Each structure stands twice: as C-alpha cells, then as structure tokens.
Amino acid sequence: MRQALEGIKVLDLTRVLAGPYATMVMADLGADVIKIEAPGIGDDSRQFGPYVGDESAYFMSLNRNKRSITLNLKEEKAKEIFQEMVKKADVVVENYRPGTMEKLGLGYEELKKINPGIIYAACSGFGHSGPYSKRAAYDAVVQGMGGIMSITGEKGGRPTRVGPSIGDITAGLFSAIGILAALHYRNQTGIGQKVDVAMLDCQVAILENAIARYVVTGVVPKPAGNRHTSITPFEPFETADGEVMIAAGNDALWEKLCEALGKEEWIQDERFQTNPLRTKHVEELVPMIQEITRTKTTAEWLKILDQAGVPNGPINTIDKVIEDPQVLAREMIVEVEHPVAGKLKMAGTPIKMSETQGGVRAPAPLLGQHTEEILKELLGYSDEEIEDLKKENIF
Amino acid sequence: MRQALEGIKVLDLTRVLAGPYATMVMADLGADVIKIEAPGIGDDSRQFGPYVGDESAYFMSLNRNKRSITLNLKEEKAKEIFQEMVKKADVVVENYRPGTMEKLGLGYEELKKINPGIIYAACSGFGHSGPYSKRAAYDAVVQGMGGIMSITGEKGGRPTRVGPSIGDITAGLFSAIGILAALHYRNQTGIGQKVDVAMLDCQVAILENAIARYVVTGVVPKPAGNRHTSITPFEPFETADGEVMIAAGNDALWEKLCEALGKEEWIQDERFQTNPLRTKHVEELVPMIQEITRTKTTAEWLKILDQAGVPNGPINTIDKVIEDPQVLAREMIVEVEHPVAGKLKMAGTPIKMSETQGGVRAPAPLLGQHTEEILKELLGYSDEEIEDLKKENIF
Incomplete structure (x- = not known):
C-alpha cells in the first residue's frame, strides 16, 4: 500500500x-x-x-x-x-x-x-x-x-x-x-x-467558545471545574472505587439515566424536567445522583450505563489508557x-x-x-x- | 491573492x-x-x-x-x-x-x-x-x-x-x-x-511524554500542578497583584533570573548550581523566589524579566488575551x-x-x-x- x-x-x-x-x-x-x-x-x-x-x-x-x-x-x-x-x-x-x-x-x-x-x-x-x-x-x-x-x-x-x-x-x-x-x-x-x-x-x-462568551456577555470566563457549565448532569460522579463520567446531553438521555439509576420517579420531578431546570438545580441534583453512584464500582456503572445508552466513561490513568x-x-x-x-x-x-x-x-x-x-x-x-x-x- | x-x-x-x-x-x-x-x-x-x-x-x-x-x-x-x-x-x-x-x-x-x-x-x-x-x-x-x-x-x-x-x-x-x-x-x-x-x-x-514516562518507569503519571516536573524554576510565581510565569529552562537563564531578582549571590549557592540541584531543592527555592516576586506587580516583573532575557509571561484571562x-x-x-x-x-x-x-x-x-x-x-x-x-x- x-x-x-x-x-x-x-x-x-x-x-x-x-x-x-x-x-x-x-x-x-x-x-x-x-x-x-x-x-x-x-x-x-x-x-x-x-x-x-x-x-x-x-x-x-x-x-x-x-x-x-x-x-x-x-x-x-x-x-x-x-x-x-x-x-x-x-x-x-x-x-x-x-x-x-x-x-x-x-x-x-x-x-x-x-x-x-x-x-x-x-x-x-x-x-x-x-x-x-x-x-x-x-x-x-x-x-x-x-x-x-x-x-x-x-x-x-x-x-x-x-x-x-x-x-x-x-x-x-x-x-x-x-x-x-x-x-x-x-x-x-x-x-x-x-x-x-x-x-x-x-x-x-x-479557546473555543470562551472568546464568544466573553465578547457577548462581558463576563470573564474562569476555571469551571469538571462539570459542563450549561448541561446537567454532565460531569464525573464518585463511585464505590473511583469516578465515572456521565454525559446526559439532552432530555432523552436524562430519562435513560434516571432508569439506569433506578430513579424513574425523577423523570416526573418538576425540578429536573428540562436541561435548564436541571442546571438551575444542579446543587441539589448532583448529591442525589452521587448517593446512588457511590453504591457500585466504576466497572459496574460503565456496564449499566452502556446498556442504558447513556454516554459515559471512566477517568482513565495512563496505565488504563494503553490497555483499553x-x-x-x-x-x-x-x-x-x-x-x-x-x-x-x-x-x-x-x-x-x-x-x-x-x-x-x-x-x-x-x-x-x-x-x-x-x-x-x-x-x-x-x-x-x-x-x-x-x-x-x-x- | x-x-x-x-x-x-x-x-x-x-x-x-x-x-x-x-x-x-x-x-x-x-x-x-x-x-x-x-x-x-x-x-x-x-x-x-x-x-x-x-x-x-x-x-x-x-x-x-x-x-x-x-x-x-x-x-x-x-x-x-x-x-x-x-x-x-x-x-x-x-x-x-x-x-x-x-x-x-x-x-x-x-x-x-x-x-x-x-x-x-x-x-x-x-x-x-x-x-x-x-x-x-x-x-x-x-x-x-x-x-x-x-x-x-x-x-x-x-x-x-x-x-x-x-x-x-x-x-x-x-x-x-x-x-x-x-x-x-x-x-x-x-x-x-x-x-x-x-x-x-x-x-x-x-499525551506527549506521559506514555513514555509510564512504559519506561512503571510509575503512573498524576496531575502535577503548574510546575514543570523536571525543570526548575519553571512555574507561575505570585506577584503583588497576580502571578507571573517564569520559565528558566537552563543554567544560563537561571543566572539571568538571579540577576533580574537582584539575587546574584544565588548563582554561587551550591543548592542551585544545576537544574537537577534546583529541582531537588525546589521546596526551598520556590518560596525564596516568591518572597521577591511578591514585592512588585506582574506588569513590573514582565518588564524586568523581558529586559533580562528570561522567558516569562502573564497568566492572561480572556479579556486580556484579546487585547494583547x-x-x-x-x-x-x-x-x-x-x-x-x-x-x-x-x-x-x-x-x-x-x-x-x-x-x-x-x-x-x-x-x-x-x-x-x-x-x-x-x-x-x-x-x-x-x-x-x-x-x-x-x-
């Protein structure tokens, strides 16, 4: 070739x-x-x-x-x-x-x-x-x-x-x-x-959207940690033995996530019905999710979330990356x-x-x-x- | 064209x-x-x-x-x-x-x-x-x-x-x-x-050298903060009003830095004569430098370090970047x-x-x-x- x-x-x-x-x-x-x-x-x-x-x-x-x-x-x-x-x-x-x-x-x-x-x-x-x-x-x-x-x-x-x-x-x-x-x-x-x-x-x-955010809003962007600033839930959650990244990018994925977590009732919760609402209530929502994710290992969650079709992944160290x-x-x-x-x-x-x-x-x-x-x-x-x-x- | x-x-x-x-x-x-x-x-x-x-x-x-x-x-x-x-x-x-x-x-x-x-x-x-x-x-x-x-x-x-x-x-x-x-x-x-x-x-x-470091040494790389892991001094230092990045990548630059800081005597200091020695004594050295960098503003240090030929720069937020x-x-x-x-x-x-x-x-x-x-x-x-x-x- x-x-x-x-x-x-x-x-x-x-x-x-x-x-x-x-x-x-x-x-x-x-x-x-x-x-x-x-x-x-x-x-x-x-x-x-x-x-x-x-x-x-x-x-x-x-x-x-x-x-x-x-x-x-x-x-x-x-x-x-x-x-x-x-x-x-x-x-x-x-x-x-x-x-x-x-x-x-x-x-x-x-x-x-x-x-x-x-x-x-x-x-x-x-x-x-x-x-x-x-x-x-x-x-x-x-x-x-x-x-x-x-x-x-x-x-x-x-x-x-x-x-x-x-x-x-x-x-x-x-x-x-x-x-x-x-x-x-x-x-x-x-x-x-x-x-x-x-x-x-x-x-x-x-710099991606940082320039646009600044020139349009006048607010100087700062470090934002590991969560997405405008999508929720979209960040790493603690598990029994580490962390798992969960990226529920839209309402359909949020519903799948609720089912995967065994919390179908959250789908009806008025605080969490849309992405803007979930983002508004992020301080309440994250500990609620974390309480559940902490009950299983990262490997278990990867499997559950994959089956549910929710974008997810481990936070791999280099030894794990090269064996993935x-x-x-x-x-x-x-x-x-x-x-x-x-x-x-x-x-x-x-x-x-x-x-x-x-x-x-x-x-x-x-x-x-x-x-x-x-x-x-x-x-x-x-x-x-x-x-x-x-x-x-x-x- | x-x-x-x-x-x-x-x-x-x-x-x-x-x-x-x-x-x-x-x-x-x-x-x-x-x-x-x-x-x-x-x-x-x-x-x-x-x-x-x-x-x-x-x-x-x-x-x-x-x-x-x-x-x-x-x-x-x-x-x-x-x-x-x-x-x-x-x-x-x-x-x-x-x-x-x-x-x-x-x-x-x-x-x-x-x-x-x-x-x-x-x-x-x-x-x-x-x-x-x-x-x-x-x-x-x-x-x-x-x-x-x-x-x-x-x-x-x-x-x-x-x-x-x-x-x-x-x-x-x-x-x-x-x-x-x-x-x-x-x-x-x-x-x-x-x-x-x-x-x-x-x-x-x-991933740059992270894979090489891991496969050769077996040590899993971790977050290392803002300093270079093997070159010293090579990190941000606090100033009177912010931070300044100083990157003294070799012994000649270290000598220029000592002069810029008004600490010519450090050039002869046995703890700091080579990069490996400076890296070994980084815990002592960084506070010594910081004590001096804190006495002037970032703008003042940028000027002094530029004149001395020591690679340096501010830690710019986006508003500063787009006006640089x-x-x-x-x-x-x-x-x-x-x-x-x-x-x-x-x-x-x-x-x-x-x-x-x-x-x-x-x-x-x-x-x-x-x-x-x-x-x-x-x-x-x-x-x-x-x-x-x-x-x-x-x-």
Whole structure:
C-alpha cells in the first residue's frame, strides 16, 4: 500500500516538541523526513528522560519514521550541503527563534532563490511578526499568556496548566495543516511559500467558545471545574472505587439515566424536567445522583450505563489508557523495536485512511545514523568525498 | 491573492464542534465549504448560547466562511440532490455516529461508486472500528477515557478537565490533516479514500511524554500542578497583584533570573548550581523566589524579566488575551460583520502564509441562506425546479 505523502522530502531542522510533532505527523503519513542535527549533540530532547539504556524515550516517541543526518551549519561547507539538499526537497521545517535562520544565511528569502517551489515552515513561540516576535517562549509561557490556563482548573480555583504541552502540540498540528495546504497550492501552481505558525496564536485559536462568551456577555470566563457549565448532569460522579463520567446531553438521555439509576420517579420531578431546570438545580441534583453512584464500582456503572445508552466513561490513568480495548483495537498503542533501546510502546497515528494507511514503519534514528546514506542518495557524494567532509568536521 | 485551497469543494454534514472545526480550518484556507443542514433546525449549535440577538455566537465563531444549504436527507429526492453534489465535490465531511450515513444509503462505499475521487472524512467519538465504535461520545467522555484529565490538575488533586473542548478540537485538526494528505494523494493518483478520525484516538496521540514516562518507569503519571516536573524554576510565581510565569529552562537563564531578582549571590549557592540541584531543592527555592516576586506587580516583573532575557509571561484571562499587543499584531482576533447579528469578534487563523494568506472572508451563514444559489451554481437547477423542490419540502 502506498502512503499519502510518499515521495515528499522534508528537511527537518526542528528540536524538542512543536516542530518534531509536525514532522512526525508528516512522517507517519509517509513523507521522507530528514532530521538535520548538530554533530555530537543533536535534538536537545535526546537528553530528556526517561531513558531506555542511553536512548531518550521522549525523543524516540516523537522521531520515529525519520532519518538523521548531522551537519555543522556554522561551517560554510555544511551550509552549501544544506542548500544542495534544499534544491531536492519539498519542505523545510524549523522551530528556531525568529532571525536564527537568517543569521545563518538560510532564511526563507535565501532558500527560495535556490528553490522557488520550496515550502518553508517556521514554528515559533510568538511568530515571525509583532512586538514579541524575538522573545523565547516555552509551552508554559504560551499556556499562561494564551488564556487556556485561565479557564482550566477547579471551580473557584487558580488557573491550571494543561498536563500535556498543548501549546507545542497544537502548534505542531497547525504547522502540518499549513504545510499540506501549501503543498496543495504548489501542486497546482508550482509556487512555494513560507508558513509561519506561532504557539501563542494557536492557543488563541483553540479557546473555543470562551472568546464568544466573553465578547457577548462581558463576563470573564474562569476555571469551571469538571462539570459542563450549561448541561446537567454532565460531569464525573464518585463511585464505590473511583469516578465515572456521565454525559446526559439532552432530555432523552436524562430519562435513560434516571432508569439506569433506578430513579424513574425523577423523570416526573418538576425540578429536573428540562436541561435548564436541571442546571438551575444542579446543587441539589448532583448529591442525589452521587448517593446512588457511590453504591457500585466504576466497572459496574460503565456496564449499566452502556446498556442504558447513556454516554459515559471512566477517568482513565495512563496505565488504563494503553490497555483499553478500543485504544488497542484502533492500533493507537504501537510497539517499536529500536536497534539500541529494544522494544518501546508509543502512540500510533490517529489518522486512519482506507487507501494509504500511515503508521510507524521505523524506529527513531540514532544521531547521524543516515548521514552517509543521505549524502550518497540525495547528493550523489562518493565515499571519498564523504571521508573528506568527515575530516573537516562538517558532520 | 489566491487562497491555498481555492477551488476545493467540501460538502459539510457536520454539527457542533469537531467536524465544524475541521471544515472551518479548511474554509479559512480558501476551500468552498457547503454546510448541509436539516431544514428548520440546522446544526445543533445554532441553539447554543451565548446569543447575539437570535444568532448563536458559538455557531457564528465556528462557521464563518461557509455557505449553508438545507436538505431533508430523509427524502429520496434530497438524497439524489446530495449525490449529484457529491459528483461535483472533492471532500465530504461528517461527524455522525458510525453507521448513520450507511443507514441513509450515503456511506462511503455508496459515494465512491458515484465519485471514485471523493475524499470522505468521518470524525466520530470512537472511530469506525473497534468494540466502542457505535457508542456516543462527548468531549468530556473522551477527555476522561483518553488520559489527559488524569495528568491535568493540582499536584495531589483530582483529575481535571481541560477548559476548552480539546477532545473535539484535536479531532478536528487531525481530520483536516488527514483530508489534506488524502487530497495530496488524489492530486497524484486520482484516487479518493475514507479518512476515519476518532476523538479518543486523538487524545491518546496528544499525551506527549506521559506514555513514555509510564512504559519506561512503571510509575503512573498524576496531575502535577503548574510546575514543570523536571525543570526548575519553571512555574507561575505570585506577584503583588497576580502571578507571573517564569520559565528558566537552563543554567544560563537561571543566572539571568538571579540577576533580574537582584539575587546574584544565588548563582554561587551550591543548592542551585544545576537544574537537577534546583529541582531537588525546589521546596526551598520556590518560596525564596516568591518572597521577591511578591514585592512588585506582574506588569513590573514582565518588564524586568523581558529586559533580562528570561522567558516569562502573564497568566492572561480572556479579556486580556484579546487585547494583547502580540495577539492583535498577528490578527488573531478578527471582527466580522454579520448581516443579522452585527459585529462579532472571534479568533483568526493561526496559519500565516506568505503567498496564500487565509482568513475570515465572510460571516457564518443563516440557515439555508445559500440553498438556491448552490442548487443553481453547482447543479444548474432552474427557478422552476427549485420552486418544485420547495413545495415538496426537500429543503
């Protein structure tokens, strides 16, 4: 089976998370992602724990399916090699602080002279324009500035950081979308372009209804805990051994829930007949439901609520997630054999395609593992030339 | 300026959030998104508050740049019209529960007979395979099941829901990526395909290092509050009037931070010389820093830390986000004039492109606003034929 992005060459100068996430998505879809790393050091995240032997599990999870070449881009000769590679490539991706590539003489304006069809994606904290452009950002900084923390957390509690680095990950996803849209345009016109994605911008783009709520009502949204602010019951309830999420999104589901709880009489209760009424009386209703949910285990409730057709689910910890039957059936946990680290489980691709299914084909590369292979294959270098470059510390 | 996805026709059967988010991203990039809605009712989210007049601000934020046609897909004649539209379209997107489109006789297997090049994207709670496939899901359910809640929240606290509906939004983003990858493949081969994206799968895909940490160490990750688990100092600190996020990601930044705090002597302090040491002594260090940060306002610290080159930022509430100079400079808040509701602010597109900049060109459509226009333009219907369809309650 062919892959959707087979034949697309991506030169990947990214490090750590946002950029590598974007190129991982593309590599999972079949693109040939060539990771260009600094000799001896490589992607900073090669130093991030936890380790399997000497290999970073963090790095291995994000860099499967990619090849690695080292190049010391401070050397003129290495810059020339990079430029030769750009001539043969479709996409360049970098997540340096704005200005860094220009200082190296490898900014978009330079590269497009070499290859006008090149798609150049820059993923940065604040973007390539605006007053904060040159400032450094981390996920925690953009989660704070972008508003998501201010609407996450316990009701009445303080702003709370989202556990995974959502600032990086959403920037990676929007970068991949921008690159693919630019690729479509290039397929039609032959014209490449620069795609500039900022982590902060992406945080604004995922605020969902919070902006609308504020601009229409003037009320500043706050952390709202785990319940839905306008649908009831729609939150986790305590069970005999944990919690169960119950999401009764409309009146029909509420009736099914009453039956599942053995409280058919609540269907007629005037306080609970419509969703607005249930929301109004939430302080009374939640303890009434909880009194019942506490009498059985989470596993028992999942079964009862499933049979009743009421949307529900456990609050899974990671050990449970990676063993969940649906997660496994969808191949969302894959095991990859790494030549040094051995077997490692990681997330699969969530994009399931009927003609060109992507997935994990190869483990993450060792630092510079494919340098010679790529110099030969892409640029036609001889063993002798490669030997010379090695002596000059170009890679 | 041309748009990246100009000329791409998307038939959009989606409702509420995950699907509409995917088609919004495509519409922002220039695709012609035709929203097909049930007559009289339309997308459920037209009923979601807050309202501006009679129009839902929730709906308007997510459906800008789209056109609306109503079709009663339970009627044979309407199905025929839809099939005629499929012949002229590039993409169909739906977020029904799996099986719904098949029951209507409009599943992918049927549609590809009509148009083998069609790209059919299905975005559902659990996906089109696996034991939970037919179950209904809401954002809260997949946030609970997918593990993100279990690693979000106060240290020692309970699992916490992410404020925005990240379960829907990430599924929308992965759907857009899948569609664009399929479009690239179709551009090369002429072959269409089905793209199947599940909200639960996407939650697994964004767990970041949590899976690696668990599978390598066997320790189940828990909510870790607002501090970075392995970098110090890297968390919000209290100021005289709020909080400031300080992210001193390495030793050089730590030294700059000490200078900014007026505590150069800490640079030599043996407890704090390296990041592992600072992390080990975090319980001592945080109150020491907080004692100083409390002496000035957040605005003062932002200025001092910026000058010192230490990554930092405020914890912005939504009112502050939409007035932030960088957010405004990047056109991440746009004001759209709606024919009925008037002006409404919403998030712009975070994908900035040098050749084909996308953005918000048109307000969200009224229900069925473009029915006649689309029937004429796409299918060449006459006024008379349209009049007949109207009488038959087809739209």
